[in-house]
């Protein structure tokens with residue numbers, strides 16, 4: 001036969017000077033039933049006393065025995081007044097404090113005890129094996145006592161066997177197995193599993209975005225009681241900008257998430273949270289920890305031209321000529337794709353005479369890809385845009401710059417037209433006679449230039 005005892009840790013402690021502390025008898029089995037005696041015998045008036053309990057869950061009988069009327073759950077302690085009246089006149093009162101403690105006992109009684117002297121003994125863990133002597137049994141009475149505090153976190157339960165024998169050593173009963181369950185006390189603080197928890201979240205993340213998870217443990221019982229159940233909360237946030245409550249923590253899971261909009265890498269790149277874990281689901285001991293959240297960069301700043309207008313002179317006919325360098329500023333992290341500019345000529349380059357590229361220092365290098373012709377077009381007005389290598393993470397305006405390119409004139413050589421001219425003359429052409437007219441044209445139409453002719457080569461006549 002097995003009997004389960006749950007040793008609830010009740011102690012009765014009385015403060016009244018006219019009441020003596022008495023040891024309570026803890027009733028077996030799961031019911032939290034308490035019985036103790038409030039003793040006013042040292043009081044002067046002790047005849048025809050009526051006791052009234054200040055707690056309706058308890059009642060005091062005529063002999064001063066305090067009994068539990070209803071099922072009472074005792075967390076740490078419970079206090080109530082007991083007043084003794086003598087014909088409706090208050091004579092004395094005492095405070096009854098019920099506390100959990102490690103003093104318990106329980107009597108085992110053999111059914112043969114009435115007919116024969118019975119001797120009791122116990123074996124098992126905590127009795128005759130380690131931790132030896134935690135439980136002792138009064139040999140002749142069958143009272144089972146606990147000799148010292150038990151730690152549930154060390155050994156949560158014990159199984160002992162009770163034997164009843166006669167004076168001659170004859171076994172009188174089948175040994176009784178007793179399972180002793182150590183009920184938990186909240187004697188362990190929760191602790192965070194890391195000294196600092198680190199997480200990161202992209203700037204601009206929406207409320208509800210999960211950031212990281214923190215964890216605290218508690219050695220106490222989290223299954224039958226809540227001494228080991230931890231509740232999480234955020235105690236402080238640094239900086240408290242743009243709001244003092246940028247993050248929320250799930251009290252049960254420890255998941256930290258974004259609570260408000262306004263996370264901005266450029267303004268507040270990091271937050272430090274003091275997090276708190278409290279056992280008994282938030283009602284018990286608390287412990288503090290630290291969570292550091294890095295706000296990572298996204299491309300939420302456009303490159304902006306500075307200055308917005310450029311003017312450059314370009315000599316005609318030059319290919320690969322550096323026209324100008326355009327500059328932009330970008331608030332995002334330097335040398336990232338969110339910062340690196342991409343330039344584009346969106347207007348004024350229909351003839352594809354210009355090209356633009358990004359230099360290593362993020363400037364827009366505007367060059368000629370074909371020679372310009374002063375005589376055809378003396379001025380170009382180009383519209384250039386700048387974006388980033390990375391896409392914008394939010395809707396952003398695109399910055400535009402205007403580049404005015406002035407083509408300058410170069411003194412170009414005159415050109416014969418046609419390039420080669422064949423002329424036939426008769427052999428008897430007299431000296432001084434005109435052979436042909438061969439003229440050159442100067443492309444420099446604006447400059448008023450005079451063309452001078454020379455004969456570069458005049459081979460001698462054959463034979």
Ligand SMILES: [Ca+2]
Nearest residue numbers: 188220227279
């Ligand atoms: Ca605890």
Ligand SMILES: [Ca+2]
Nearest residue numbers: 184185187220
């Ligand atoms: Ca405990």
Ligand SMILES: [Ca+2]
Nearest residue numbers: 301330332338
């Ligand atoms: Ca950017």
Ligand SMILES: [Ca+2]
Nearest residue numbers: 297298300332
């Ligand atoms: Ca950014």
